[in-house]
Each structure stands twice: as structure tokens, then as C-alpha cells.
Amino acid sequence: MKAYISLPVIIGLFLITCSVFAQRPDSVERKNVIKYNLSAPALYNSAFLFQYERVINPHRSISIQLGHITLPELLKNFENVQKISNAEQYGYNVTVDYRFYLAKENKYNAPHGVYIAPYASLHHFKNVKDFEIQSNETDEYGIVTLNSKLNILSAGVAMGYQFVVWDRMTLDFLVIGPSFSNYNVQLTLDGDLTQVELDEKLQLIIDHIADQVPFIDDLLEDKVANFSGNTNFSTMGFRYSVGIGFRF
Secondary structure: OOOOOOHHHHHHHHHHHHHHHHOOOOOOOOOEEEEEEOOHHHOOOEEEEEEEEEEEEOOEEEEEEEEEEEOOOOOOOOOOEEEEEEEEEEEEEEEEEEEEEOOOOOOOOOOOEEEEEEEEEEEEEEEEEEEEEEOOOOOOEEEEEEEEEEEEEEEEEEEEEEEEEOOOEEEEEEEEOEEEEEEEEEEEEEEOOOHHHHHHHHHHHHHHHHHHOHHHHHHHOHHHHOOOOEEEEEEEEEOOEEEEEEEO
């Protein structure tokens, strides 16, 4: 007994086959991207920042970046200091941005192409540092503890380009990211010295940090010379990053 396949069945199978191949991996919508920030380790002592991007529609997405960051050591060459140790050191970053992938500029849908992204971010750093410092009065070394906190709250607009390679891999270049940033700085020094000397040493530490990071002196202006342990100021900031990601 022979089996015959009618013309409608052949046409139906052809349409199903076309539909299946139209859904191959290189054309399937992948709305999620997990990325690792490659540029952050160059800016911080240690940094592990990850970003999750979710495509909302063909030209928009929202992303959040989270991770651990710590500031570089700034007291290595501080005069009359011995045995520096970090009793506590940590920090984190949270950044949220809403991306508009420009339809007129892009051949592909999000997350591939040129984008403009309003964003907000928070950087928090805390450091408790123990070290021995020489007293001006006795020439002996006393143990002191420097407590420092830094919070940076920023809001701005970024511009960048994200490549999609082999359908699964992304390379994200955020190249322009001006922002308005608020800085809150807290520094206190406690230990085996008199209060007068502690105040003097704290001022020397502030001056030393400003010398190593010149823009701090420009940002703080007269606050460096008259720092009382806590200051708050606002200024323009900047954001840029390079990330590598995986789509799914």
C-alpha cells in the first residue's frame, strides 16, 4: 500500500520549515544581558561590578549595575607613619540607567547599537585604617585610627554603543557620561595622641591626599585648609565604562 502526500500537506510542511528556520538563534529575540565591567579595576583598588540589562521593547532597555569597589591606598608615603593596616575596607556601587536605542541611527534592535541613557548612581566607600604615627611632642610613635566615609550621589546622561557578536556576546562602550554629583566626606582620627595633635595630623592627612590626587584640592577649594571632619559639596562629574556581556 503506497502512501501519497498531497500538495496542501507539502505546502504546509514547507511553511512550517520556513517558520522553524526563521527562529534560528541568530534571529531569536534575546531580552537579557549580563555584563562584567572591564574598566572598573583600572579606577579602583579592587572592583567587581556586574550589570543586568533587560530589553523592554525594540528600542529601549533598563539596566542596573551592582558590585564591590574599594579605593586605592593614599597613605603609603605619608611622613612619619609606620605599620599601616586596613582594619576594615569596603565599598559598593549601584547604578541604574534607562536606555534609548536610537531607531534612526541603528540597523538592529536593542540591545545592539547607539544609545542615550539617563542614569543615577551611588558610590559608597568606608575605610578604617590603623597605623603608628610619630608625635611632634615626644618623638614617640602612637597608635591612631583613621575612619573615613565617602558617598557620591550622581545623576546624568550617558551615550554609548553596544556591539552584539555571535548573537550571544556583547561589547558595551559607554564613552560619554557627564553628571552632576554630590560628595559627602567624613574623616575622623582617634588614638594615643593629644586632641591638638590629632587635629594637626588629620589636617596633614587631608593635605597629603590632596597632593596625591590634585583634583581633590580643586574640588574642595578652601575646605581642604579648613576641614573639620565632615564636608558636603556638589560638582560636575563624569562616567565611562567598558563591559563584556552574555545574551540570553
